[in-house]
Amino acid sequence: MKLHILGAAHTVTGSEYLIEVNGRRLLLECGLFQGRRSDTYEKNLNFGYNPKTVDAMILSHAHIDHSGNLPNLVKNGFNAPIYATPATVELADIMLQDSAHVQEMDVAFVNKKRSQRREPLVEPLYTVQDAIDVRPLFVKKNYNESFTPIPGVRAKLVDAGHILGSASVCLDVEENGRSYRFWFSGDIGRYQLPLLKDPTLPQDVDYLLMESTYGDKVHGDPEVAFREFRDVVKRTVARGGKVIVPAFAVGRTQELVYALNRMITSGELPAIPVFVDSPLAVRATDVFKEFADDFDEETRAFVLSGKHPALTFKTLTYIQSVDESKALNERSDPMVIISASGMAEAGRILHHLRNNIENPRNTIAIVSWQAPDTLGRRLADREPHVRIFGEKFTRRAEVATIGGLSAHADQALLMRYAQASNGRLKKLIVVHGEPRSSGVLIEKLRPALPETEIIYPIQDEMVDI
DSSP states (O other), rough: OEEEOSSSSSSSSSOOEEEEEETTEEEEEEOOOOHHHHHHHHHHHSSSGGGGGGGGGEEEOOHHHHHTTTTHHTTOOOOSOEEOHHHHHHHHHHHHHHHHHHHHHHHHHHHHHHTTOOOOOOSSHHHHHHTTGGGGGEEEEEEEEEEETTTTTEEEEOOOOOSSTTTEEEEEEEEEEEEEEEEOOOOOOOOTTTSOOOOOOOOSSSSEEOOOOTTOOOOOOHHHHHHHHHHHHHHHHHTTTTTEEOOOOOTTTHHHHHHHHHHHHHHHOOOOEEEEEEEHHHHHHHHHHHHHGOOHHHHHHHHHHSOOTTTTTTTTEEEOOOHHHEEEHHHOOEEEESSSSSTTSSSHHHHHHHHHHTOOOOOEEEOOOOOOTTHHHHTTTTTTTTEEEEEEEOOSSEEEESSOOOOOOHHHHHHHHTTTTTOOOOOEEEESSSSHHHHHHHHHHHSSSSTEEEEETTOOOEEEO
């Protein structure tokens, strides 16, 4: 087997790995590289292989850094099965169309400016129609269901506990008289996350391709973080304000909704209005409701005990129309507004921030990591003045930053994950991590896995299995 590292090498974006075995080609992931716009277009436009020659693909989960370049892949001639869990198929379908819509809108804006300057017009990486064209290629596979993506390879998807439908990929390979197990972690979740089941550890693995996003960190208890969020809501409501939450549409939004449901149901919070104002988040939540059987035992027990369904309760409203969204800014009563994007760079959250940032009764709750140079980072850094839609605002609202809610495994779990096949594991390939986090993890793993070769490949490196 030859493993080509085509993305998420020495970084955490653009996951893509091509396996050559038994004269066939199997692709794992096809993610968008996300970074400075001047770098991303060319990186995403061109593939390091001919998409027409790929025989099958397996997608671990729907996040755009793992699935987001699929429309471009199909546009360039890929026409083979894409295996994924049923929930991943549904989430990826709506997320890819949303990604395409955003690209079309961005290009329309850029071309308006370029036209005024008489510069050549540009095209989006892909269109909504390109995203729609991906859907027929998906083949749904349930967790632990065995299938043969290419000859000589038996595959199964196991629960990774990262987002709804996320999976690790187990490949049992027969090649040139050899039999071995290759395991791709995908993005590994955490224990005790709300809604989701715990991640499945590898078993009897010979070769492990593993993410390392938080290889240098140990997370706090998610329940402690949610109690911090509860306290933020309580003190904001007490002073008659609104809590504005920039949140990613898939995963974080649903976790917050479930947490607020539990808090209101238990009486820890008053029955205040809660609004989810993101069309993508609303569509994603419908998928979560459809696959409620994938929830963990705690969530199912909450529902079966006669409480509200996990993602629906009396004071919760899912906002669809622009008019409904605008109406929220005319209200002065206490409420929670959860809206995308998670780093406050686009979407309806900008309007809510614009209308609420200068009121000291309000709170802006930052509940996820914020990339440098984003509005979310400037808010997290509590800058006194920020620009929204080019207009300068003085920040008078409280800013509350709440850590500990990451959906990625921390160093302790990554160590446990890598050691699950200790004694049999021949090679550990560390990917999907910045050099610092991956380097710290590797240094801790070497004495723990003395018989295992541990490598940290660079972009476009080929690894022999």
